[in-house]
Amino acid sequence: MKPLSPTDQLFLWLEKRQQPMHVGGLQLFSFPEGAPDDYVAQLAEELRQKFEVTPPFNQRLSYKLGQPMWVEDEHLDLEHHFRFEALPTPGRIRELLAFVSAEHSHLMDRERPMWEVHLIEGLKDRQFAIYTKIHHSLVDGVSAMRMATRMLSDNPQDTGLPPIWDLPRKARPGRVDPGSSLWHSITHLLGMSGKQLGTIPTVAKELLKTINQARKDPAYDSIFHAPRSVLNQKITGSRRFAAQSYCLTRIKSVCEAYGTTINDVVTAMCASALRTYLMNQDALPEKPLIAFVPVSLHRDESTEGNQVGVILANLHTDENDAGQRLLKIHHGMQEAKDRYRHMSPEEIINYTALTLAPAAFHLLTGMAPKWQTFNVVISNVPGPSSPRYWNGAKLEGMYPVSIAMDRMALNMTLTSYNGQVEFGLIGCRRTLPSLQRMLDYLEDGLAELEIAAGL
Numbered sequence: 001m002k003p004l005s006p007t008d009q010l011f012l013w014l015e016k017r018q019q020p021m022h023v024g025g026l027q028l029f030s031f032p033e034g035a036p037d038d039y040v041a042q043l044a045e046e047l048r049q050k051f052e053v054t055p056p057f058n059q060r061l062s063y064k065l066g067q068p069m070w071v072e073d074e075h076l077d078l079e080h081h082f083r084f085e086a087l088p089t090p091g092r093i094r095e096l097l098a099f100v101s102a103e104h105s106h107l108m109d110r111e112r113p114m115w116e117v118h119l120i121e122g123l124k125d126r127q128f129a130i131y132t133k134i135h136h137s138l139v140d141g142v143s144a145m146r147m148a149t150r151m152l153s154d155n156p157q158d159t160g161l162p163p164i165w166d167l168p169r170k171a172r173p174g175r176v177d178p179g180s181s182l183w184h185s186i187t188h189l190l191g192m193s194g195k196q197l198g199t200i201p202t203v204a205k206e207l208l209k210t211i212n213q214a215r216k217d218p219a220y221d222s223i224f225h226a227p228r229s230v231l232n233q234k235i236t237g238s239r240r241f242a243a244q245s246y247c248l249t250r251i252k253s254v255c256e257a258y259g260t261t262i263n264d265v266v267t268a269m270c271a272s273a274l275r276t277y278l279m280n281q282d283a284l285p286e287k288p289l290i291a292f293v294p295v296s297l298h299r300d301e302s303t304e305g306n307q308v309g310v311i312l313a314n315l316h317t318d319e320n321d322a323g324q325r326l327l328k329i330h331h332g333m334q335e336a337k338d339r340y341r342h343m344s345p346e347e348i349i350n351y352t353a354l355t356l357a358p359a360a361f362h363l364l365t366g367m368a369p370k371w372q373t374f375n376v377v378i379s380n381v382p383g384p385s386s387p388r389y390w391n392g393a394k395l396e397g398m399y400p401v402s403i404a405m406d407r408m409a410l411n412m413t414l415t416s417y418n419g420q421v422e423f424g425l426i427g428c429r430r431t432l433p434s435l436q437r438m439l440d441y442l443e444d445g446l447a448e449l450e451i452a453a454g455l
């Protein structure tokens with residue numbers, strides 16, 4: 001029995017039909033050399049027969065004294081969670097993305113462990129795919145990426161590698177299993193509150209500094225007054241997913257030319273894509289868009305729950321010059337990172353909670369609809385830098401599928417793998433009808449920076 005942290009619980013509270021709170025990943029593989037045509041069907045049979053379901057994949061929600069806990073599901077039904085499916089012909093990436101768009105729109109059953117793995121055959125060119133869906137109250141992007149990486153090997157000859165639901169548990173040195181009693185859960189929560197109280201002085205000091213800085217600097221002040229835009233409307237429950245890879249070497253060359261980080265460049269690509277998308281609808285707000293940028297607080301190799309703080313980043317979408325826009329984004333991100341450098345993870349989480357309080361208040365109550373805290377999520381989850389294989393099948397790409405929410409109809413998350421940066425855009429189907437065009441605008445955003453830098 002394990003209690004959920006307040007951040008993990010938030011994703012349960014926020015969930016509703018038009019706002020499912022699961023995240024996912026789409027992995028694209030090519031058949032191992034010499035594999036038979038029914039390779040994927042054989043693989044499905046093996047996965048059904050050979051493996052167990054281990055934590056967190058065997059954990060379902062239960063409530064004790066009103067407190068949500070993870071408990072082992074004694075009636076686990078693998079057939080419900082693991083599904084073998086086929087794409088309609090001609091089995092192009094377009095059909096695959098349509099499949100993910102539809103599956104990502106469905107809520108999961110809270111009576112069961114909240115995950116699904118879809119093994120997908122019928123793709124062209126001897127490829128197959130795995131779309132994994134898991135509730136955000138169980139993992140964040142970094143823990144999901146760690147799990148996905150642990151099921152893979154850098155050796156194409158390695159066989160017997162498990163699926164994501166039966167990964168070997170990593171023992172943490174010096175950690176004793178705390179047991180599973182309700183008493184342990186209560187003391188754990190009280191301990192957490194003690195730690196939380198200790199964060200008050202630093203968080204208060206940093207908030208005061210923030211307010212003073214916002215008084216002096218208009219670019220900084222903008223962070224706390226996001227404009228309303230077409231992205232920020234009530235959403236429906238159906239999603240559209242668009243994904244594409246971009247060359248990491250090109251992104252690194254832009255970083256070097258401007259003296260910025262990778263994260264700054266991908267953020268600037270998003271800013272440029274949003275600008276073009278909104279300008280084409282004559283809907284670019286005069287004031288700059290503000291992004292919700294998660295920062296990982298995982299201090300070890302853990303794959304447990306959500307450990308993230310958030311930076312509210314000014315995207316400077318009111319700036320015409322692409323190079324200047326990148327430098328301004330870099331400057332704002334540096335400032336935010338400097339602030340967090342002096343804070344503990346608990347302090348960062350509480351500072352984040354206070355800065356996002358108006359958004360959370362609106363999402364939970366529907367009140368204060370005029371206050372827009374941020375316009376879009378931009379999340380960067382780095383992955384393995386060299387080729388990976390799963391039982392001889394080469395991983396060709398790995399795309400994140402995240403969350404759209406009321407008044408935040410678009411989420412731009414990216415991962416990286418083997419020299420590629422892989423964007424996964426998820427949006428409300430009704431609010432953002434031509435979402436796939438953003439993929440071209442991201443490319444244009446990168447090209448614009450290359451040209452401006454003379455590359």
Ligand SMILES: CCCCCCCCCCCCCCCC(=O)SCCNC(=O)CCNC(=O)[C@H](O)C(C)(C)COP(=O)(O)OP(=O)(O)OC[C@H]1O[C@@H](n2cnc3c(N)ncnc32)[C@H](O)[C@@H]1OP(=O)(O)O
Nearest residue numbers: 023024025141144148261262263294295296379382400416
């Ligand atoms: C679901 C089941 C799974 C199945 C399939 C799997 C799918 C795979 C997961 C999907 C997941 C979806 C679900 C999302 C749900 C959330 O999005 S939850 C929120 C998750 N996001 C986070 O936690 C944010 C994590 N990112 C961060 O903390 C920071 O942005 C970063 C990435 C560390 C960047 O920080 P920074 O200091 O501004 O940036 P930067 O200097 O650019 O980077 C630091 C270092 O990282 C490197 N780096 C940064 N970005 C990249 C990049 N994109 N590529 C390569 N290297 C990079 C830099 O080169 C640099 O390296 P060194 O020079 O130090 O060697």
Ligand SMILES: CCCCCCCCCO
Nearest residue numbers: 356359360377379402403
């Ligand atoms: C105020 C709460 C905001 C929650 C945003 C969810 C973003 C999902 C990416 O991890």
